[in-house]
Amino acid sequence: MTTLATSPATATAATTPTAAAPAIQVSPEVAREHFLDWLRDAHAMEEQAETMMSAMSGRLEHYPELKQRIDMHIVETQEQARLLETCLARYETDTSTLKDMTGKVMASVHGMASMFASDEVLKGGIMSYAFEHAEIATYTTLIAGARVLGDTESVRVFETILGQERAMADWLAEHMPETTMTYLSLAETAGTGTAKR
Amino acid sequence: MTTLATSPATATAATTPTAAAPAIQVSPEVAREHFLDWLRDAHAMEEQAETMMSAMSGRLEHYPELKQRIDMHIVETQEQARLLETCLARYETDTSTLKDMTGKVMASVHGMASMFASDEVLKGGIMSYAFEHAEIATYTTLIAGARVLGDTESVRVFETILGQERAMADWLAEHMPETTMTYLSLAETAGTGTAKR
Numbered sequence: 001m002t003t004l005a006t007s008p009a010t011a012t013a014a015t016t017p018t019a020a021a022p023a024i025q026v027s028p029e030v031a032r033e034h035f036l037d038w039l040r041d042a043h044a045m046e047e048q049a050e051t052m053m054s055a056m057s058g059r060l061e062h063y064p065e066l067k068q069r070i071d072m073h074i075v076e077t078q079e080q081a082r083l084l085e086t087c088l089a090r091y092e093t094d095t096s097t098l099k100d101m102t103g104k105v106m107a108s109v110h111g112m113a114s115m116f117a118s119d120e121v122l123k124g125g126i127m128s129y130a131f132e133h134a135e136i137a138t139y140t141t142l143i144a145g146a147r148v149l150g151d152t153e154s155v156r157v158f159e160t161i162l163g164q165e166r167a168m169a170d171w172l173a174e175h176m177p178e179t180t181m182t183y184l185s186l187a188e189t190a191g192t193g194t195a196k197r
Numbered sequence: 198m199t200t201l202a203t204s205p206a207t208a209t210a211a212t213t214p215t216a217a218a219p220a221i222q223v224s225p226e227v228a229r230e231h232f233l234d235w236l237r238d239a240h241a242m243e244e245q246a247e248t249m250m251s252a253m254s255g256r257l258e259h260y261p262e263l264k265q266r267i268d269m270h271i272v273e274t275q276e277q278a279r280l281l282e283t284c285l286a287r288y289e290t291d292t293s294t295l296k297d298m299t300g301k302v303m304a305s306v307h308g309m310a311s312m313f314a315s316d317e318v319l320k321g322g323i324m325s326y327a328f329e330h331a332e333i334a335t336y337t338t339l340i341a342g343a344r345v346l347g348d349t350e351s352v353r354v355f356e357t358i359l360g361q362e363r364a365m366a367d368w369l370a371e372h373m374p375e376t377t378m379t380y381l382s383l384a385e386t387a388g389t390g391t392a393k394r
Contacts, residue, residue: 134327180341
């Protein structure tokens with residue numbers, strides 16, 4: 001067992017984990033076991049995110065800006081899944097089991113993703129915003145784990161992804177009052193059914 | 198129908214909705230109908246939050262600081278539910294139907310809350326962080342709706358609650374790397390079963 005001092009977290013936005021982690025005693029074997037579990041969970045999370053965002057984008061008819069932003073994040077998400085596979089590949093020679101695992105890891109992600117599939121633009125927006133923060137928290141955990149392992153390449157990957165998740169969350173937040181107004185306006189002029197899509 | 202100019206949103210943290218909503222054309226009847234739906238959803242959300250946080254707090258054994266912060270937020274959440282009832286009471290003479298509605302409004306909240314009930318401290322923390330942001334987004338929608346209705350008293354209530362949700366989210370974010378380190382350390386010294394609680 002070795003004592004591993006973790007380096008201070010990089011400067012981040014106000015609501016993102018920033019505290020420097022204390023030095024802890026943990027064996028590389030234990031750290032690696034849990035880190036790889038979290039990494040597989042994150043991969044499953046991104047695959048779910050892609051599926052659910054595609055469904056949401058496909059339903060939206062009257063919110064072109066939101067649809068465009070979601071489509072942009074779908075492309076980012078596909079690349080994120082690929083990047084996570086490169087991180088996993090450095091620990092495991094075989095990543096073909098990833099697909100089989102999607103069904104069993106992190107049932108919570110599946111539950112969350114099913115909400116994300118709301119047929120209503122406002123609840124879809126609320127849940128997307130929440131989902132982005134589940135991702136932000138997940139990568140914060142992963143960064144802490146990668147630092148314990150001294151895996152600077154993975155830290156770099158996670159920080160890149162974290163920036164994309166935060167940008168998506170910020171965009172959703174900024175546009176939420178406007179989306180609410182558009183919803184009410186459409187409900188008035190064209191009915192609630194139209195406002196929802 | 199009247200044209201209602203909505204006032205600019207108050208200054209908020211970086212990841213919280215901040216854009217000023219545009220002037221829209223909406224009748225008070227339509228605005229009120231949707232606003233009250235969102236308000237009932239928010240009430241159901243807070244009731245679920247209380248139930249789930251109580252379950253999480255009850256399970257935690259080795260994370261005293263986290264448990265204490267959750268317990269503090271449970272008290273805030275009870276008061277938030279009461280404040281939402283006062284907002285509803287100004288529109289409806291009878292709030293006794295609220296309890297009956299909990300079962301059917303916002304199935305997504307129930308799904309999310311069930312994840313929140315994870316028996317694992319890290320996933321519980323990730324999901325709590327996501328749940329706080331679902332609440333933050335919900336109150337942002339409510340503030341936009343209340344402004345359309347000129348309901349300044351409700352705006353004041355929602356902004357108070359928003360501040361408490363943001364403070365809880367920030368606390369969770371700040372302590373996430375530390376919780377991860379404690380988890381790994383406990384997994385090393387006492388096993389994963391202990392680390393989870």
